[in-house]
Amino acid sequence: MKLNIKYFASIREQLGISEEIVVVEVPHLTVDALRSMLASRDARTADALREGRPVRAAVNHQTVTGSFFVCEDSEIAFFPPVTGG
Template sequence: MKLTIKYFASIREQLGITEEIVVIDVPHLTIDGLRSRLGSRDARTADALRDGRPVRIAVNYEIVAPTFVLRQDSEIAFFPPVTGG
């Protein structure tokens, strides 16, 4: 499964990258599964995407739940919650 991953705000700053393309050889992958796989690569990514950190995820420009099942060629965006006033 080929996925385009984009990182925003403090997550992008922590990882030092804006975007990457990953290929994961699985027939079924949820957002939680992707987050775990990415986090297992190295300590910096593990910290940026850790379970306790509030992170919003959008797939193809729509906010999704952690149980959302990904499809081939999806674009996934990870970003911290936004506050405003």
């Protein structure tokens, strides 16, 4: 399954990239599983997407929970929570 992954704000700065195409060889994948898979690639990605760090996700421009299942050709965005004031 081919996925378009986008990174925003401090996550993008940590990784040094704003987006990438990832091909995964699994029929079903949740956002949390994708995040864990990406984090397992190297130390920099592990720190940016580590479990326990508040990271929000959107699939095809809709905010989702970690248990949401992604499908072929989805756009998944990872970003830190936004605060305002």
